[in-house]
Amino acid sequence: MHEMDGKRLRELISAESIADRVTELGHALTRDYQESGRNLVLVGVMKGSVIFLSDLCRKIALPCMIDLIGIASYGDEAKSSGVVKITSDLSNSIEGKDVVVVEDIIDTGLTVSYLLENLKTRQPRSVKVCALLSKPERTIVKVPIDYLGFTIPDQFVVGYGLDFAQRFRNVPFIGVVEGHAD
Numbered sequence: 001m002h003e004m005d006g007k008r009l010r011e012l013i014s015a016e017s018i019a020d021r022v023t024e025l026g027h028a029l030t031r032d033y034q035e036s037g038r039n040l041v042l043v044g045v046m047k048g049s050v051i052f053l054s055d056l057c058r059k060i061a062l063p064c065m066i067d068l069i070g071i072a073s074y075g076d077e078a079k080s081s082g083v084v085k086i087t088s089d090l091s092n093s094i095e096g097k098d099v100v101v102v103e104d105i106i107d108t109g110l111t112v113s114y115l116l117e118n119l120k121t122r123q124p125r126s127v128k129v130c131a132l133l134s135k136p137e138r139t140i141v142k143v144p145i146d147y148l149g150f151t152i153p154d155q156f157v158v159g160y161g162l163d164f165a166q167r168f169r170n171v172p173f174i175g176v177v178e179g180h181a182d
């Protein structure tokens, strides 16, 4: 148990386990995008994926570009409504590119499914999804996750980029906030 910022965090996935898995994902991407030339673009979904993205990209031994997209759910911030808006768009065109969407966590799947529909209208050569975490018990929209770090139970997690009211993003492990009712 870790005391942090006035809350008790129970460690679910250690920093070491995350590092090992991120290295494996980087190797898988390196293998699969060997033929992509200079077309690979990692699209990080802000803000939750930025730490995962920064570690992952350094495990990919290929030329690749990085871009970021900001997304917000309409309505209650804590719950996905499925109605999503882009709050900050990509800085470059993805036409003809091999896009890998880098997500922190797939919960209901609503956010990433909206994002995939949106990105596909921009004529990329391919679009795949790489997520650090997935909570399959909560799936509403089934989205193929091409690269997945860990499957976790239906619990609200923080750390390694994931927040609770903008806090805990810099916690190096993935933890559960004790007493947090989802």
Ligand code: 5GP
Pocket: 048, 080, 103, 104, 105, 106, 107, 108, 109, 110, 111, 112, 155, 156, 157, 158, 162, 163, 164
């Ligand atoms: P979805 O649309 O798949 O339901 O929601 C995905 C988004 O909800 C994630 O990108 C993340 O911002 C947020 N989210 C879902 N589950 C959790 C969680 O356990 N912890 C945190 N910090 N955010 C979550």
